[in-house]
Amino acid sequence: MSHHSVYYFDNNATTRIAPEVVEAMLPFLKEHYGNPSSAYGFGREVANHIQDAREKVAALINADPREIVFTSCGTESNNSALHSALATQPEKKHVVTTSVEHSANIKFCEVLQKTGHKVTFLPVESDGSLDIHLLEKSIRPDTAIVSVMSANNETGVVFPIEEIAAICRSKGTLFHTDAVQTPGKLKLDVRDLGVDFLSLSAHKLHAPKGIGLLYVKRRTKYQPYVMGGGQEQGRRGGTENVPYIVGFGRAAELAVASLPEENTRVRSLRDKLETGILSKIPGTVRNGGKEPRLPNTSNIAFESVEAEGILLLLDQVRICASSGSACTTGSLDPSHVLLAMGCGVARARGSIRFSLGRYNAEAEVDYLLKHLPGIISRLRANEEPKPSRHAVAL
Numbered sequence: 179m180s181h182h183s184v185y186y187f188d189n190n191a192t193t194r195i196a197p198e199v200v201e202a203m204l205p206f207l208k209e210h211y212g213n214p215s216s217a218y219g220f221g222r223e224v225a226n227h228i229q230d231a232r233e234k235v236a237a238l239i240n241a242d243p244r245e246i247v248f249t250s251c252g253t254e255s256n257n258s259a260l261h262s263a264l265a266t267q268p269e270k271k272h273v274v275t276t277s278v279e280h281s282a283n284i285k286f287c288e289v290l291q292k293t294g295h296k297v298t299f300l301p302v303e304s305d306g307s308l309d310i311h312l313l314e315k316s317i318r319p320d321t322a323i324v325s326v327m328s329a330n331n332e333t334g335v336v337f338p339i340e341e342i343a344a345i346c347r348s349k350g351t352l353f354h355t356d357a358v359q360t361p362g363k364l365k366l367d368v369r370d371l372g373v374d375f376l377s378l379s380a381h382k383l384h385a386p387k388g389i390g391l392l393y394v395k396r397r398t399k400y401q402p403y404v405m406g407g408g409q410e411q412g413r414r415g416g417t418e419n420v421p422y423i424v425g426f427g428r429a430a431e432l433a434v435a436s437l438p439e440e441n442t443r444v445r446s447l448r449d450k451l452e453t454g455i456l457s458k459i460p461g462t463v464r465n466g467g468k469e470p471r472l473p474n475t476s477n478i479a480f481e482s483v484e485a486e487g488i489l490l491l492l493d494q495v496r497i498c499a500s501s502g503s504a505c506t507t508g509s510l511d512p513s514h515v516l517l518a519m520g521c522g523v524a525r526a527r528g529s530i531r532f533s534l535g536r537y538n539a540e541a542e543v544d545y546l547l548k549h550l551p552g553i554i555s556r557l558r559a560n561e562e563p564k565p566s567r568h569a570v571a572l
């Protein structure tokens with residue numbers, strides 16, 4: 179079923195909550211309000227449902243349920259992994275990450291730099307890929323953790339996590355991956371990957387915002403980031419967000435079931451959208467390599483137009499897309515991901531991300547392809563050659 183009040187091409191920013199997820203949550207917003215830590219049955223029953231959800235999210239990534247720590251979001255999961263690696267190895271003061279991570283990682287690392295730590299932000303190639311040899315060389319004896327996202331939220335470019343995890347293991351360094359964009363789109367198996375930590379966020383897979391998880395491998399030492407009660411086996415204080423945890427569990431089940439569809443139907447919709455734009459509109463080019471890439475994401479640069487203008491006109495015809503990540507929209511800064519790929523400021527400013535999902539219908543792609551060429555030519559026609567108003571700030 180498609181949802182025609184809007185034409186939604188921003189599934190990497192967030193997703194529509196699945197009706198099945200809402201259904202699963204409702205009893206926990208209504209009658210089952212007990213505290214899972216309570217000694218009486220009314221509380222213990224709720225604890226059983228948390229356990230059930232834990233098993234479902236664990237199955238999504240082939241983890242043991244005991245390796246799952248529920249958090250408030252992907253951001254908290256990322257912060258917690260880095261925090262733990264540094265807290266459990268106080269003699270190690272160095273972190274390796276990439277220049278294209280989500281701000282949830284970049285900002286945390288920038289604070290680390292101001293508090294006596296060293297951070298290496300690895301560059302990427304023009305297609306968005308990582309130089310694995312360079313990554314290997316950047317690991318030092320005092321490197322506490324390497325953190326590399328599994329798929330980029332802006333371009334969809336996929337990094338070789340299994341290979342990176344093997345390098346880290348051989349050097350005795352902990353490894354974290356921000357896999358927030360991956361579940362339901364590509365297979366995720368923590369055993370195959372060999373990671374120590376992995377972050378997920380429920381609102382990217384048709385569950386509500388404000389619930390996430392951190393996978394912590396058995397035997398990997400862990401120090402909590404949010405401290406308080408003994409919840410989550412002492413790994414994350416705070417009374418559990420029961421309805422959202424239950425919703426996350428249901429969404430994880432649906433994500434496992436919809437994986438084949440995402441890689442066939444959604445992938446072909448994305449390909450139709452991408453080839454449609456590239457063939458119908460002159461002066462367009464894809465940002466990031468074609469493969470390996472998330473099956474739902476397409477990031478396109480539109481020559482001599484500003485993304486801001488495109489998004490405004492798309493919005494007038496009820497089309498939702500984005501420039502950069504939703505978390506940085508509204509700032510004048512061009513995408514740090516595209517800049518790291520060497521796109522140049524003008525191209526970065528003229529780039530739009532389209533991200534599809536389970537609820538997109540082909541008619542929506544047709545609608546987009548009908549409106550977009552006109553929007554681009556209108557913007558190009560209005561544009562007289564003038565120095566960029568942003569030039570000074572650079």
Ligand code: PLP
Binds near residue numbers: 359
């Ligand atoms: N990491 C990536 C790659 C993301 O795309 C997002 C999206 O918001 C996050 C982390 C942050 O997740 P959350 O919004 O749950 O904090």
